[in-house]
Amino acid sequence: MTNTATAEPRRKRMPKAQRKAQMLDIAEQVFAERGYLAASMDEIAERVGVSKPMLYEYFGSKEGLLIGCIHRARTELLDRTQQAISGASTPEEILRLGLLAFFEFIGEHKQAWALLRQEAAVTVPSAVEEIEGIRRQQTDLIAAVIGSFDTDIDVIEAEAFAEIVVGSTERLALWCERRPEVGPALATTYVMEVVWRGVANRLTG
Amino acid sequence: MTNTATAEPRRKRMPKAQRKAQMLDIAEQVFAERGYLAASMDEIAERVGVSKPMLYEYFGSKEGLLIGCIHRARTELLDRTQQAISGASTPEEILRLGLLAFFEFIGEHKQAWALLRQEAAVTVPSAVEEIEGIRRQQTDLIAAVIGSFDTDIDVIEAEAFAEIVVGSTERLALWCERRPEVGPALATTYVMEVVWRGVANRLTG
DNA sequence: TCAGTAGGTTACTCGAAGTAAGTTACCTCC
DNA sequence: GGAGGTAACTTACTTCGAGTAACCTACTGA
Numbered sequence: 001m002t003n004t005a006t007a008e009p010r011r012k013r014m015p016k017a018q019r020k021a022q023m024l025d026i027a028e029q030v031f032a033e034r035g036y037l038a039a040s041m042d043e044i045a046e047r048v049g050v051s052k053p054m055l056y057e058y059f060g061s062k063e064g065l066l067i068g069c070i071h072r073a074r075t076e077l078l079d080r081t082q083q084a085i086s087g088a089s090t091p092e093e094i095l096r097l098g099l100l101a102f103f104e105f106i107g108e109h110k111q112a113w114a115l116l117r118q119e120a121a122v123t124v125p126s127a128v129e130e131i132e133g134i135r136r137q138q139t140d141l142i143a144a145v146i147g148s149f150d151t152d153i154d155v156i157e158a159e160a161f162a163e164i165v166v167g168s169t170e171r172l173a174l175w176c177e178r179r180p181e182v183g184p185a186l187a188t189t190y191v192m193e194v195v196w197r198g199v200a201n202r203l204t205g
Numbered sequence: 206m207t208n209t210a211t212a213e214p215r216r217k218r219m220p221k222a223q224r225k226a227q228m229l230d231i232a233e234q235v236f237a238e239r240g241y242l243a244a245s246m247d248e249i250a251e252r253v254g255v256s257k258p259m260l261y262e263y264f265g266s267k268e269g270l271l272i273g274c275i276h277r278a279r280t281e282l283l284d285r286t287q288q289a290i291s292g293a294s295t296p297e298e299i300l301r302l303g304l305l306a307f308f309e310f311i312g313e314h315k316q317a318w319a320l321l322r323q324e325a326a327v328t329v330p331s332a333v334e335e336i337e338g339i340r341r342q343q344t345d346l347i348a349a350v351i352g353s354f355d356t357d358i359d360v361i362e363a364e365a366f367a368e369i370v371v372g373s374t375e376r377l378a379l380w381c382e383r384r385p386e387v388g389p390a391l392a393t394t395y396v397m398e399v400v401w402r403g404v405a406n407r408l409t410g
Numbered sequence: 411t412c413a414g415t416a417g418g419t420t421a422c423t424c425g426a427a428g429t430a431a432g433t434t435a436c437c438t439c440c
Numbered sequence: 441g442g443a444g445g446t447a448a449c450t451t452a453c454t455t456c457g458a459g460t461a462a463c464c465t466a467c468t469g470a
Binding site: 037125156157159160161163164166167168169170171172174175179181182187190191193194195196197198199201202 | 240242243361362364365366368369371372373374375376377379380384386387392395396398399400401402403404406407
């Protein structure tokens, strides 16, 4: 009954990188399920099939584990976005494709997204920095797009516009969760309709 | 040395309402200073000059105390906004005055704003509801404004626009903290320039 | 002046983050 | 094919803070 015959690896040893990735997967899941506060390191460890000190070995602290999750998501998002806009030619197209990539990304990573946007933001100071890093990625990109559209625009104003785009997008992404009928394409359209028209209007008018 | 002569009230008794308000003041401060997680009930109690069980007597839990803070800020913000827009006549004016009131409020209540915006996203589920309540106040108002502007617009689209306005505003408010030269008036202008133009354009064009 | 109660305290439990010190599977080089 | 080095892992704690039970005290009015 309790035999472990014929290779039934209840807890197998793993190389570092693989274990680390697995930990991030599980942690992302548990954080999203329970929220950062309610999630316990013991539960995460148990689900991974490993003891708690291993988590500390790899990530240093609960906070560190959270940062790890966020950082991975950030990297992936950036990759996706850059790939998405690589085929674009006009500023409008860059913005549209970037937005679409973003909405698609969060559609696939609902849990991670809820974590990033709702919970992590507050609970852990260093998580805020990491999240701000994500936004910085986006605002820099957008400010550059706006700048390339019309080099006469005030730097501060371009920054403000970029912030507006990012804020709109984030907020709309959250709203989309309650509105399943609004997919990435429609969400992109909404943002473009309001914001791009507004920006273009400002620049040319 | 250690005497308490001539009415030196190290810890005075207080009527409930006054004590409660004092607790909220201190809690708001400590939450803002340390963040929700790092803030301890013991510290809050000590700063109030009262023992921990009193906090639990009045607010039930740490979460309850946070909700109390958020709720108070929410009420105040709503009052301010409603008063501000009471003199407006056109939808555009309503939006502009509402935005201005918002930016002014958060300029004056940085701590409360940090609570709303940062701590609010805290893992605490009911805090999230409170915060969502605030946004709902705003989005409902804005959706109504947009609806009154042109009743032909799709309900979903009006909602999306409202989310965009709120998202832009929130994000820009955060950005303003790093840009002291951008005051409430200029921030309002930025949002109106981009968003209102975008919305109006969509409605009429 | 003393009973009733609003306002307050001491001293605990319990659960989860974080850690010190020891253990086992796996590889490698003879 | 077994010694031995080390990467991967565990057990068994400490510590700290949220939450609570049970008790105390200053003020009120009849």
